[in-house]
Amino acid sequence: MDIVLIAGLWLDGSAWDDVVPELEALGHRAVPLTLPGQGDGATEATYDDQVQAVLAAVDAADGSPYVVGHSAACTLAWAAADQRPDGVSGVALIGGFPSTEGEKYADFFEPVDGAMPFPGWEKFEGPDSDDMSEELKSDLLGRMIAVPVGVTRGEVHWTSEARHDVPLTLICPEFSPAEAQEWIDGGDVPELASATRLELVDIASGHWPMFTQPKALAVLIDEATKRPAAGS
Numbered sequence: 001m002d003i004v005l006i007a008g009l010w011l012d013g014s015a016w017d018d019v020v021p022e023l024e025a026l027g028h029r030a031v032p033l034t035l036p037g038q039g040d041g042a043t044e045a046t047y048d049d050q051v052q053a054v055l056a057a058v059d060a061a062d063g064s065p066y067v068v069g070h071s072a073a074c075t076l077a078w079a080a081a082d083q084r085p086d087g088v089s090g091v092a093l094i095g096g097f098p099s100t101e102g103e104k105y106a107d108f109f110e111p112v113d114g115a116m117p118f119p120g121w122e123k124f125e126g127p128d129s130d131d132m133s134e135e136l137k138s139d140l141l142g143r144m145i146a147v148p149v150g151v152t153r154g155e156v157h158w159t160s161e162a163r164h165d166v167p168l169t170l171i172c173p174e175f176s177p178a179e180a181q182e183w184i185d186g187g188d189v190p191e192l193a194s195a196t197r198l199e200l201v202d203i204a205s206g207h208w209p210m211f212t213q214p215k216a217l218a219v220l221i222d223e224a225t226k227r228p229a230a231g232s
Contacts, residue, residue: 008071012039022218047154090167
């Protein structure tokens with residue numbers, strides 16, 4: 001199966017370099033994306049540009065691909081379900097949740113010269129990064145890409161109720177499935193509260209398991225692809 005991989009803020013397609021061979025060993029074709037404004041040099045990129053890049057990858061895939069989003073890009077993965085509900089076999093979200101209707105995509109930190117840079121590891125101390133070595137943090141710091149405000153401040157809009165019936169797996173890294181369920185039940189994540197085919201699974205990692213637990217992450221993604229597709 002083709003698996004479209006979308007990394008979160010500040011990362012390009014190389015974020016999946018350690019996951020790709022693991023997925024291929026499990027019989028899949030991995031399609032890691034480098035999003036507009038996150039590695040392609042497009043400083044004027046918008047949120048809509050990123051959505052279109054995801055949809056283009058879905059449309060170019062062999063059959064109905066599985067779509068994986070990490071962190072903020074969980075919204076982009078869910079946009080594929082929203083705009084191609086019959087064109088994807090399912091979606092996995094890693095360490096994040098789809099934005100609520102009308103919210104800005106990822107306006108989390110102050111921009112500098114029209115882009116939101118990575119704010120430094122201090123902002124992610126604790127469970128987010130406890131499993132990362134200083135060497136890994138240093139390496140990633142040099143690879144982080146400031147994201148254009150046209151992306152981070154783009155408004156998110158949902159269009160199709162059919163998205164709620166797409167098979168959805170939430171992979172829980174720095175938080176537990178029980179915590180995620182509490183947030184969903186408490187109304188903090190409306191998109192997941194409305195999902196009819198949601199499964200929560202755990203992974204023993206921080207916020208970036210593609211770097212710290214690539215094999216375990218690939219196994220969970222593989223297992224998620226085996227859930228019955230929409231309409232089955």
